[in-house]
Amino acid sequence: MACTSKEQFHQDVQELNQELKPQEQIPAVQTMKLNRGGLIIKTSEGPIQFGLPPETVKDSMSLGVEVPTFYIIPSQRFNKQFGINVAEFEFPAYFNFFIKKRQVTLICDTETANSIKIVFQETLLGPQDFSQIKNDYHSDVDPVEYVDFKKELAIFAKNPMNLNEKLTSETLLKFIIFENNVAQIGKVKIVKEEKEFTIYDNQNLLISFPDKFSFPKEYDKLLSLHKIDSSGKSEIAPPSLTIMKKMQHGKKPPSLTQNFEEVDSDEDDQDIGSMPNLLLWNKNGEAKLQKKGSIELNEGLTFQAPEFGVTVLGCSHGFDPKGSTSGYIFWINGRGIMVDPPPYTSYHLKKMGIPPIMISAIIISHCHADHDAGAFHKILDDSKVEIITTRTIMYSFLRKYSAISNLSQDQIKSLFIFRPAILGVPLNIYGAEFEFFYAFHSIPCIGFRVRYQNKSIYFSGDTFYDPVKIEELQKQGHLNQARCRQLNSPKFTEDIILHEAGVPPIHTPQTVLSQLPNQVKNRMYLVHVAAKDVLKGSGLKVAKPGIENTLILIRPNVQQDIPLNRKMDIISRIDIFDKLTLNNAKFLMDALKLEKYKEGELVIQENQEGHKFYIIESGLAKVFSDQKENKFQRYLQSGDYFGESALIQTGRRRASVLAVTDLRVLSLDKHDFWFIFGDGFEGQGPVIEQMMQLMEARKQQAIQILFKNSHFSQLTPTQKTQLEMIMQQQEVSKGQILWKKDDDATFVFFIRKGAFAFIDCEEAKLEEFDSGSFIGEINAILKGNKLTTTIKAVREGSILKIESNAFAKFLQRNPGLLLLLQEYKYLE
Structure with a gap:
């Protein structure tokens, strides 16, 4: 971490320490529950914390209490229910060492200590073996262009308080190991029993608490898709529709990312799928976030992802108590690719009304906790997701999360689809051209340029960008000429530039970016930095988080037909079409026709004869029946389908479908429906058999x-x-x-x-x-x-x-x- 001077480092630390001083003194208490979960216990040896969920240091900072240096690690370090690491020690260690100049002490058993050392190797110092680095590059790339990570990471792996000292995990961490179920910290004794911990201070009983990390009840309700107690029996976890209703009348839970407000809906409706929030666009391409339960049929609005653009989910860093860590959705051809999703992102996407079908992949830039924690959460949230990164970063991710979760690397591999990011050649991903590159960081990290049609976006990744310092490192022999040229090569000609500006020495100094021409700064948005920390008068600005602040380069053109690759994308992500042959898929592409409906317009009417099958391309539809014996309503979004029952069985519609917003659907005529999904003679093919099974199941409720x-x-x-x-x-x-x-x-x-x-x-x-x-x-x-x-x-x-x-x-x-x-x- 030696890319800036020792004096500059201490100046940055002093400024950050000044900003982090408590605004008010909190009265001393024996114990304190933290907003994100966990417990702080006051002892004569200092505060001791149990449980470390992501961003836990922000709880202490926002409460105005001292960030602990002692941490008891729960026996179950990984919460399978949420897919979240509850022993995330990285940022408590970074905060205490780099800001407070002290070590943290982790209290655990030997096995846990060994696992944590593996995790910290990957996240603090990076991989140890780079013998297969050539696999990250296209075969046409000259080996001289390969990053020499052994040399490069050594630049950062120095103690910033003593540049002559090598940085190791022991520099930041100490361990107190339970021996005969007892750990001693001076006069404080911690006893580990079968299902609980007991703490004595000066031989006096201080507290006993369960050896089980629990999220606060408010978080538990918001997060819980998979809620099971230790006996194997499920506890009641109300659907989000019920949660939102209760939140209107009770205490509002703390925001998970500080960006999105909770919303309300009607608990009494017999919904099968609750009504989502909507990202709406007007004819000028301006975005508006329409909250759940407050649909207003405004003229000219439609629910559609941008053709090309980016939504910033969070733009701050791990030490900002008021901001969310960085995360993004890059929109390409109406599809979303999440980059470094922050913790709990999946549930905020649902609250924002972004259907899972819209998120096609995740890009992991590197293996620091503020960049990869949300990725594992998203992997476990729904159906298999595609992960894009280099092989070097992927294998580091596997080693890290195998140690965190106690799953084998093969088990973790089975949870997602891996798509290697290849350096040195443009990659076509969902119709856009990506050029990946290795950034200059303390562990392997990627950035990229992405071009779609005639527009482009630059994403720096976490990087130290300072042309003068980089040239000095090249002259000192730390970097070769090819690497120096690559690091100093950004021309910043892209239409949108997302550039990190975190705290040096492992991030880019704002003073360097402030010297760029105004025409570049006008297109540049800073990330990995709090808005309050932007240099005054520099001409720099932070990216605004939230779906309503989506940066749009190509807005959705609702007038044009749907391109073939978009049709294929929709069809390929609908389960019922899995058994289609390639020939039948081709016939389906030819037969699907685009239909458009204005908000408030009926698509189908209950009891009328049905002649078409529909797939929603974009927008929101309400399916409902007012018949006493069949009264219900539910909402459908992109990727949902309807209308099959009348074509297969009854001939008449069993419900009405209303366009809640402007709606675009792909329709299939009854004759084509039977030709493509049947056997050609009005017999049942595999798709129709599944549809009939589904109808029978629904008939049986x-x-x-x-x-x-x-x-x-x-x-x-x-x-x-x-x-x-x-x-x-x-x-x-x-x-x-x-x-x-x-x-x-x-x-x-x-x-x-x-x-x-x-x-x-x-x-x-x-x-x-x-x-x-x-x-x-x-x-x-x-x-x-x-x-x-x-x-x-x-x-x-x-x-x-x-x-x-x-x-x-x-x-x-x-x-x-x-x-x-x-x-x-x-x-x-």
Whole structure:
């Protein structure tokens, strides 16, 4: 970390220390619960904190209390429920060392200490082996252009307080290891028991608390898609629709990223999918965020992602208590690529009304916690996502998160699709041309230029950009001429320039950027910096976070037809079309026609004869029925479809569909529907068979059974549809044995009605299970093991049965569920 002088470093630290002084003194308390979760205990040896969720240092700073130097690490360091690391020690360590000039002490067992050392190697110093660096580059690139990371990272790996001293993990971290379940800090003794910690101070009992990190209740409600207690039984986690209603009448929870307000909706509506927020565009290309539950049908507005642009989710750094860490959505051809998503981003996207189908991939720039923590959260949130980065960074990510989560690297690999970023050649990604490059940072980090049509955006990544200093390093032999030329080569000719301006020495000094020509600064937006820290009179500005501040280069052209690659993208991300042959997919592309509806206009009318099938390209639609025996309403977004029932079975529409905003749909005529999805002779093809299975499940009100299960009720609408498509109803008689211990695992099931119980096994002590309960040994299904339980129908009833192979495929498509559910045998 020696890219600026020692004097400059200390000046930066002094300025930051001055800014971080508490605005008011908080009265001394014995214990304090933190906003993001965790607990601070006051002791005679100083404050001790239990649990370290992402951005935890911001809690202490915002409360005006001292950031602790002692941290007790929970036994379960990784929260599978949320996909979040609750032992994120990186920024407490960085803050204490680089700002306060002191070490932190982690209190844990030997195994945890060894795992943390692996994590810190990757995040503080970077990978140790670069023998395969050539795999990051295109074969045409001259090896002289390869980054020599051994030399380059050594530039930064110096103690900024003593430049002659090598920076190591021991420079920042100390460990106190539990010996015979006791850890001693001076006069303070910490005792680790089976499920709790007890702290004594001067031999006096101070406090006992559970060895389990818990998010605050407000966060728990907002975040919980997968909520299971230690017994395997689910706790009630209301759907977001209910949460938003309750928040109107109660205490508003703290913002997770400080950027987006909570919104309200009507709890009493019988929604299957709650109404989202909307990003609306007027005819001038100006964005407006329309809140959930407050739809106003304003003339000229339509729900559409920009053709090309970028939304900043957060633009600050890890030490700014009022700002969110940096994260972005790059919009390309109406599709979103998230770059370094900050923690909890997935749930804010949902609140903003951005359907998961719109997010096609994630780019991970590097493996610092403020850049990769949200990526792992997004990986586990929904169906498999594509991750784009170099092989060097990917393998570092795998080593780091294997140590964090206690999953093998192969297990983590199975959770996503890896697309290598190749340096030295433009890559076509979703119709745009990306040029990736290695930035100049303390660990391997990428930036990129992206061009779409005749517009372009530059993303610096975390980097030290100072042409004078870089040339000095080249003269000193730390960098070769090719690397010096590459680092000093930005011409900044792009239409939008997102450039980091964090705290040197590992980030770019604002003084350097302030010297750029005004025509460059006019197109430049600073990130990784708090707005209050921008140099006065420099002509520099920070990027404004929030979807309403989206930077638009090419606005959506709602008048033009939908290009082929956009059609293919929509179709490829709809589960029901998985079994289409290439020929049928081609026929489908030819047959789909674009239709446009104004807000307030009916697309289909209940009880009228149906002749078309529809797929939503953009906008928001409401499906509803006013019939007493079938009264309901739900909302559909991009990637959702409707209208199949009338074409397959009834001939007449069973519900109406209204355009809530301007709506663009792809329609398919009934004759083409049967030709493409059937067998050509009005017989059932695989797609129609799945649609019929889905209709049958809905006829049996399978969705209501899922809503009775406090875990499965929290799945996304897409995940619920996936389950409905593989369910089959089966009647069960009283006393019937569904399976026996040591049988092969052939199916799982949801109880539709009746009562069931385990017998002749360890689980026999449990109470009976009734409607909504899920029964199934998932581990046996995934690993081919024999069953360990026997299950019996106590009363006559019916089940919704799912064959093992179909359920295994469902879990493979949804890695977060796979990771969470594999150890359970029942869920209520």
